[in-house]
Structure formats: structure tokens, C-alpha cells
Amino acid sequence: MLRTVDNGKFQRGQVWKYHARPYEDGSTLTVVKTEVHDRLGAIVHIHLQGLRIRTPRHSIGMTSVIGHLPCSEESITQSVTQLVQENAPLPDFEEGYQQWRDAFDAGGAGIWTVPIAEMVSALESIISAQDQEK
Template sequence: MTAHAHTTSQYQVGQRWRCQGRTPDERPLLQINEISTHPLGGQIFHISLYDIKIRNPRTPGVLLTHMAYLPVTLPTLQHSGLQAVDSQPVNDAYLEGRQQWQAAFDAGNAGAYGNTVAAILTLVEKQLHGIANVPPKH
């Protein structure tokens, strides 16, 4: 997989965008940290999300407000109602998740999200609740 500092598309490393959340008061901020080329074609955008509101059953009353790393494809950006905010230097906090994802991807055990940011947030919240609701082993 080849990493690019920039691309010829409208999406560039460092750009920050407001996008549609799951509710009117959830307006996530998406930052593009890296853009790579998928071996089978297309691009993977390595993003961070801020200003989210995910309920985490492991910390009742505390919301997960950011995700340092998510791999997404172009349809995620195209269908999430993006509004340009600005460009900022990339925060290296995404790199740990990026490296873990790359290892899983190379082993054939990971992909990239292609649905909207709102749908991804719903999925993540459901996964957190599903993991937390697994009965203890006896």
C-alpha cells in the first residue's frame, strides 16, 4: 500500500471537515491524516473523528468524544455531508491504530469503512455495547 502526502482529488491530508452525525447536535469533525492507495484500486483515507458522542457502557455517563483512527473509503467522504473547516497539521495520535490496522489488513483480516460517518458511529456504539453485554464465562 502506497502512502501519499497529497492526492489530486478534492481531499487532502490535513483537511478538517464537519460532517453529519446521528443527531442534529452531533456534528463530528473529521480530519484526514493520511491517504493511501488500496492494492485493488481506490483510496483509503486514514482519519480521526472529534466532537462525537458515543455512549460507552464501560464508563457510564462518560461519552467517547473522539476516535484517533478509522480507515474509510471515498464513499464515506462523499455521503457524510462534509463541510470544509480548515487544514491543520496531522496529529500523530492516529499512528498506533494505523499500524495495528495495517498489520491486520496485510493478514487479510481488516478492511475500510465505506458507509457514512453517522452509520460508522452507530456501528461502533453497538459494538461497544455488544462487547460489554457478553455474559461472563463460568
């Protein structure tokens, strides 16, 4: 069972710098939601901006954001380097969160447990493979 919490290390509206991929050193993450799960522990939902993910799905051939990623608190702790802002306006994440939540509740989704840069690289590989299949 998931419960929303607002009293952990990471808070809604925080913007953090993190150990990004070398060509995305200006990328930041925004904490959009925090929850606790009985078995998985703290889950930090983030929005990433300032990325350079290749994808032919966009007219310029790349995207600069990932709207929603559910992560273990440990993966965020390992990745963040500097708190940039608190109480920032939240970006649009609700649709991505709801898709994840529906799949999670049905037993078909989990959370990321690796550093953020690895998540981004893995997602870029998945997007690239899907685009090549089309």
C-alpha cells in the same frame, strides 16, 4: 499493496464537518492519512472528535473520539459538508493505524464503505455488545 498519496480530494490535516448523528452536530473529522490500494482504490484514514458514544469503559460513561477509521473515499465524499480547516495539527492516530495495517496486511481487516454516521452507530453497537458480554 498500499501506497501513501497526497494529491487527492482529501489531504492530511484537513478538518471537515460532516452529516453527523443528530446529537453530534458539532462533530468533525480530521484526515490523518491517505493511501491507494490496487483493488480498493483510495483509502482515507480519519480521526473523529466531538462524538457522544456510550461506553462504560470510560469514567464518564462515554467517549468523544474515535482515533482511527479507514474509509473509502466515496464514503467520505458522501458524508462531508464543509471544509473547516486545512493543515491542522494531526491528532494521535498512529497506534490505531498500525493495528489496522497489521490486520489488513494479514487479510483480517478492511475499510468502511458506509456514511460516517452509520460507522459511528455501528461502532457504538459493537462496543455496547462487548461491554455486555463482560
